[in-house]
Amino acid sequence: MDKDYSLLRLKLIAVTLGFSLIPLFLVGTSLYVQFDRAYSARVKETLRTVAEDRRHALDLFFDERISQLTTLAYTHTLDELVRSSVLQDLFELIQRRSKYYVDLGVIDQNGDHLAYAGPYPLLGVNYREAPWFQSVMQRGVHISDVFLGVRKVPHFVIAVLRWEGARCWVLRATINTDLFESMVRAAQVGKGGEAYLVNEKNILQTASRFHGQVLTEAPTPNLARFRGTRLLDEELPRGRMLMAATWLRNVPWMLVVLEDPREELLPILETRSLALGLMVLSICAVVGGTVFVVRLVIAQLVESDRQKAALDANLLQTSKMAALGRLAAGIAHEINNPLAVIQEKAGWIHDLLEEEDVQASENFREFAEAVGKIEQHVDRARKVTHRLLGFARRMEPVRQPVDVNRLVEETLQFLENEALHRNIRIHVERDPSAPEVVSDGAQLQQVLLNILNNAIDAVGRDGQVWVTTQFDPAAREVRVQVADSGPGIPSEILGKIFDPFFTTKKLGSGTGLGLSICHSILTNLGGRIEAANRAEGGAVFTVSVPVNDLRA
Amino acid sequence: MRPYRVLVVDDEPDFLETLVRRLERREIPARGAASGKEALAVLETEPCDVMILDVKMPGMDGLEVLRVVKTRWPAVEVILLTGHASVESGIQGMELGAFDYVMKPCKLADLIPKVEQAYERKLLRERAGPP
Numbered sequence: 134m135d136k137d138y139s140l141l142r143l144k145l146i147a148v149t150l151g152f153s154l155i156p157l158f159l160v161g162t163s164l165y166v167q168f169d170r171a172y173s174a175r176v177k178e179t180l181r182t183v184a185e186d187r188r189h190a191l192d193l194f195f196d197e198r199i200s201q202l203t204t205l206a207y208t209h210t211l212d213e214l215v216r217s218s219v220l221q222d223l224f225e226l227i228q229r230r231s232k233y234y235v236d237l238g239v240i241d242q243n244g245d246h247l248a249y250a251g252p253y254p255l256l257g258v259n260y261r262e263a264p265w266f267q268s269v270m271q272r273g274v275h276i277s278d279v280f281l282g283v284r285k286v287p288h289f290v291i292a293v294l295r296w297e298g299a300r301c302w303v304l305r306a307t308i309n310t311d312l313f314e315s316m317v318r319a320a321q322v323g324k325g326g327e328a329y330l331v332n333e334k335n336i337l338q339t340a341s342r343f344h345g346q347v348l349t350e351a352p353t354p355n356l357a358r359f360r361g362t363r364l365l366d367e368e369l370p371r372g373r374m375l376m377a378a379t380w381l382r383n384v385p386w387m388l389v390v391l392e393d394p395r396e397e398l399l400p401i402l403e404t405r406s407l408a409l410g411l412m413v414l415s416i417c418a419v420v421g422g423t424v425f426v427v428r429l430v431i432a433q434l435v436e437s438d439r440q441k442a443a444l445d446a447n448l449l450q451t452s453k454m455a456a457l458g459r460l461a462a463g464i465a466h467e468i469n470n471p472l473a474v475i476q477e478k479a480g481w482i483h484d485l486l487e488e489e490d491v492q493a494s495e496n497f498r499e500f501a502e503a504v505g506k507i508e509q510h511v512d513r514a515r516k517v518t519h520r521l522l523g524f525a526r527r528m529e530p531v532r533q534p535v536d537v538n539r540l541v542e543e544t545l546q547f548l549e550n551e552a553l554h555r556n557i558r559i560h561v562e563r564d565p566s567a568p569e570v571v572s573d574g575a576q577l578q579q580v581l582l583n584i585l586n587n588a589i590d591a592v593g594r595d596g597q598v599w600v601t602t603q604f605d606p607a608a609r610e611v612r613v614q615v616a617d618s619g620p621g622i623p624s625e626i627l628g629k630i631f632d633p634f635f636t637t638k639k640l641g642s643g644t645g646l647g648l649s650i651c652h653s654i655l656t657n658l659g660g661r662i663e664a665a666n667r668a669e670g671g672a673v674f675t676v677s678v679p680v681n682d683l684r685a
Numbered sequence: 686m687r688p689y690r691v692l693v694v695d696d697e698p699d700f701l702e703t704l705v706r707r708l709e710r711r712e713i714p715a716r717g718a719a720s721g722k723e724a725l726a727v728l729e730t731e732p733c734d735v736m737i738l739d740v741k742m743p744g745m746d747g748l749e750v751l752r753v754v755k756t757r758w759p760a761v762e763v764i765l766l767t768g769h770a771s772v773e774s775g776i777q778g779m780e781l782g783a784f785d786y787v788m789k790p791c792k793l794a795d796l797i798p799k800v801e802q803a804y805e806r807k808l809l810r811e812r813a814g815p816p
Contacts, residue, residue, distance in 0.1 A: 472790045473768070473790035480793055481707055
C-alpha cells in the first residue's frame, strides 16, 4: 500500500517536473543564446568601427604629411632650398604648426645631401644606394618603415620627388613616431585592449602595449594585404582575443586593434550568471512546489482511501450482521417450535402429577423435580432464542417500551469485568421517577455500550466512571450521563468528535465511526448526544431520549 | 366448566394435542385444528369464542385465516401465536383485528389470562350491540 503511494508520488513528481522544467530550460537557454549572439555581434561591430575610425585618421595624417611636403617641394626650387637659411626657415615654419618633424633634408638626383635643417650633422651623406632613395626616385613618394637609425629613437621617413625641368630632387622629412603612436593608441579599449601597427613582414611599427617593443615581431598573424576590415578570434599568449585588422591606404602598414572579450563580454557573463541564478531559483521553486503539491495530493488520496476502506469495512460489517441476523432468526424460529412442544408436554406431566394417585407414588418427588427442571431449562432455552431474535431485530428499528434504568444496568453488566480488571470504579445513580420511553432498546444499548467503552478507554486504569440517569419532566426526556476521570477532550476537537471518520485512536484500532453512529442513532430516535468537559477534569457525554409516550 | 369455547390452530400435532388437553384440564372447553382450512371447517359447524392461532403454518398461514375469520365471524377474538419475533406480522395481525400476540414458547400461566381477557372483550362488545 505504502509502496504504491511512493511509486505514484515519484511518477507524479517526475511528470510534473518534466512538463515544467523542459519548457523552462528551453526558454532560458534560447533567450540566453539569442542575447549572447546579439551582444557578441554588437561588440564586434563596435570593434570594427573603432578600427576603421583609426584607419581613417591615420590615412588622413599621412595624406596631410605628403601634401605638406609636396607643397613645400613644388613652391621652392632646388637652388632656393640649397641656400641653407631658406630650408631652416621652412623647417621652423612647419615645426611651429606640427611637432612631428625631426628634420628636413634636400637630396639631389645623385643621392647627395645638399641641404639639411635639423639637429643632426647629415650634410654630405650620399643616399644613392639607400632603398628609400631608389623607391622615391621610382614612385615619386616614399614612406619608410620605422627604424631606429643612428639616434636609437624610432622614426620614419617621408620623401617626395620633384621634377624641375630635366633634373629632379628629393625633399625628405624625418618624423618621430612617439606623437604618432598616441594616435594609434587612441584605439585602445579597456584594460586589456591594445592597438598597434605592423608592416608587411609583421614587424611592430608602434610599440605593443603587452607584446613587445617597436621593431619586434607582432604576436598576431601576418596577413596579406586586403581591402576593408577583418574581424578575427585569435589565440594569443595572453589568451583569446578579438582582433580587428585593416590596412592603411598610403603606407604598407596594417592597423591591429585587439580587445579582451572577457572584458567586453562582461555584461553577457553577468547575464549568464543572472540567468543561471534565476534558473536555479526557478528550478528550486518548481521542485519545491511540485513536491509540496504532490505531497498534498497523496495525503488527500491516502485519506480518501482510508475513508473508503473504513466505509467498505462498515458496509461489509453491516451486511455480515444482516446475514447473521437472518440466520439467527431462522434458527430461533426452528428451535422455538420444538421448545413449545417440550414445554407443553412437560406442562402436561406437571398437570398429571397433581392428581392424587400419582402423588402417592414413592417416586413422586423425583418426577416433580425432573419436570420442574425440564420446565426451568426450557425457559432458559427460550430466553436464549428470544435474545437471538432480539439480536436479529437490532437490524431493523423498532419502537418498544424501554426502561432506561434497566437498560443501563444490563449494559453495565457487559463491562463489569473490564472495569474490575482495570481497577475502575463505576458509580451508578438512578432516577427512580424515570418513566419507560418508547424507543429502540437494542440501539440505545449500542450507544450506551459505546460511550461507556470510550469512558473506560479514556480513564485507562485506576479511575472512576459515573453513570447517572435523570428524568426531565419539562422536556419529557430521560437523560443518561456518563462522566469519567480521564484526561477530557481537547477543546479544539470537541466540535469534531461526532464527525464520521474522526478518530483519536491510532490507525487501524478504530474506524472513527462509533460516535458518529451513536449520533445518527439518536437523531433517528428523536434524541441527541452531547459531549463536554467537566470542570474538575474528564469528559461527560449526555444522551437524551424523548419519552415518546402516547400522551406526547 | 368455563362458559366459553377455545379453538387452537397449530400445524404441530404434539403441541396442539397437549395444549387442548391442558386447557380442558383447566375446565376450558377447547378443540384443536391442525390447519387453517380445518379451523374454518370447524367454525362452520361449531361456535367458538376465542381462537389461539399459529402465524406460521404450511398452506394457509395464520394471517390469512385471521382475515377470513374477521370477515365471516367477526365476534371471534383471536390471539396470535408466533415462533418468530417478527414484529411486522404481529403488528399486521393487530391491525387485522387480533386481540393480542404471544411468542412461542409461552407458559400456559401467561396464556390463560390473555384468553380470559379476550373473552371479556367479546362479551363487552356483544353487550354494546352488533358492530
